[in-house]
Amino acid sequence: MKNSTPFLYTANELFDWLSTSPDFVLLDVRNVNDFTNFCVEAPTFFPYINIPYFNFMEDVQGSIDLVPKGQKIRIVCAKEGSAKYVADLLCAHGFTDVGYLQQGIVSWGNVLVPKKVSSDDEKYILYQFVRPGKASCSYMLISKDEAMVFDPSRNIEVYKEMARKHGSRIVRTCETHRQADYISGSPQLALEKGCKMRASRHDFSGATFPYEPVVDGDVCTFTKKGPEVRVMHTPGHTMGSICYLVDNKYLLSGDTAFISTAGRPDLGGRWAEWARELYLTLMLRLRVLPDHTQVLPGHYTSWDEANDKNIFMESLGHLRQNVPAFRLAHENKFAEFIKENMRPQSPVYGEIRQVNIGFLQVNEAEADVMDLGKNECGASNYGKVGVSAELERSELKKVV
Ligand SMILES: [Fe+2]
Numbered sequence: 289m290k291n292s293t294p295f296l297y298t299a300n301e302l303f304d305w306l307s308t309s310p311d312f313v314l315l316d317v318r319n320v321n322d323f324t325n326f327c328v329e330a331p332t333f334f335p336y337i338n339i340p341y342f343n344f345m346e347d348v349q350g351s352i353d354l355v356p357k358g359q360k361i362r363i364v365c366a367k368e369g370s371a372k373y374v375a376d377l378l379c380a381h382g383f384t385d386v387g388y389l390q391q392g393i394v395s396w397g398n399v400l401v402p403k404k405v406s407s408d409d410e411k412y413i414l415y416q417f418v419r420p421g422k423a424s425c426s427y428m429l430i431s432k433d434e435a436m437v438f439d440p441s442r443n444i445e446v447y448k449e450m451a452r453k454h455g456s457r458i459v460r461t462c463e464t465h466r467q468a469d470y471i472s473g474s475p476q477l478a479l480e481k482g483c484k485m486r487a488s489r490h491d492f493s494g495a496t497f498p499y500e501p502v503v504d505g506d507v508c509t510f511t512k513k514g515p516e517v518r519v520m521h522t523p524g525h526t527m528g529s530i531c532y533l534v535d536n537k538y539l540l541s542g543d544t545a546f547i548s549t550a551g552r553p554d555l556g557g558r559w560a561e562w563a564r565e566l567y568l569t570l571m572l573r574l575r576v577l578p579d580h581t582q583v584l585p586g587h588y589t590s591w592d593e594a595n596d597k598n599i600f601m602e603s604l605g606h607l608r609q610n611v612p613a614f615r616l617a618h619e620n621k622f623a624e625f626i627k628e629n630m631r632p633q634s635p636v637y638g639e640i641r642q643v644n645i646g647f648l649q650v651n652e653a654e655a656d657v658m659d660l661g662k663n664e665c666g667a668s669n670y671g672k673v674g675v676s677a678e679l680e681r682s683e684l685k686k687v688v
Pocket of ligand 1: 467
């Protein structure tokens with residue numbers, strides 16, 4: 289019998305498959321630590337197994353025996369090479385439908401999935417770009433032929449393509465805060481599009497690239513009159529954190545409020561002071577907003593938080609009723625909650641902060657590695673980047 293040939297698939301294809309009814313087994317051939325600490329997460333549950341690449345090298349038959357027979361197999365590895373190696377082995381041993389991920393887990397980490405948030409009767413379009421590999425969300429607001437982008441990741445081609453598709457040009461890019469968990473695409477996007485980057489001076493003071501500082505109450509407008517975008521200073525996660533209120537309806541909340549928790553106030557090293565600010569933000573500064581305001585967060589915890597359209601959006605009223613961080617009796621209880629949930633942050637976060645203000649320059653390959661892994665920005669335990677990011681980085685350097 290002639291052996292079949294494995295095929296390459298893209299990370300976007302993988303997300304599409306995993307969003308419906310996947311009919312394959314996903315085989316991750318990275319080492320156990322890397323698999324445990326950062327894996328593929330999607331809206332559905334699916335058979336996902338881990339047999340490290342080195343096992344296939346050391347014990348071919350024993351490893352192949354662990355792969356479910358008669359199944360379609362899709363393989364993930366760190367970069368691509370080891371997945372292809374295992375895919376070839378499986379095909380040589382009778383598997384007939386085997387794919388391997390193009391450019392490995394890094395490409396998964398950079399996938400952006402646009403979801404239309406605004407309703408059809410609104411005169412503007414608001415997109416949420418879900419980044420499944422980071423569990424983060426960025427946004428694009430389109431009004432006539434102009435577009436604003438919020439908290440873009442490095443994969444800026446996706447935003448540019450979306451703007452092109454709508455016949456719009458990107459006129460502004462806005463940051464909610466200086467990110468610690470991923471490298472922002474705003475400076476590069478602003479440079480390429482010749483537009484302004486808006487951000488808080490508190491977080492970006494001394495930045496080596498141009499930006500336009502915003503303060504509480506500022507309104508960013510489109511030139512041809514469109515929805516109002518109001519700046520709300522909401523310190524706590526960082527002291528310069530801001531939310532953008534679009535059309536008095538959608539709150540792009542950055543890392544201030546998530547669907548099941550709030551942003552961590554301890555990442556800056558002054559947790560008690562910042563926790564108090566965050567408490568006041570949640571209980572006082574956001575109090576002016578009505579319950580029906582739709583919160584669009586910068587991160588999510590799991591796909592369970594998504595609605596039936598796989599959009600991460602929830603009313604502020606729901607958060608007030610259901611999220612523990614909004615329901616603590618006073619600031620001391622809030623501080624206790626923060627303290628109980630504190631955990632180490634990934635060692636790479638310090639470097640990412642430096643990159644995001646222009647103090648540290650890295651090349652694309654270095655940025656890919658730094659940018660890998662699920663975020664650790666929520667004030668309750670869920671992500672497991674931590675020490676694993678270091679392992680991931682060393683592993684990526686080793687594996688072809
Ligand atoms: Fe953050």
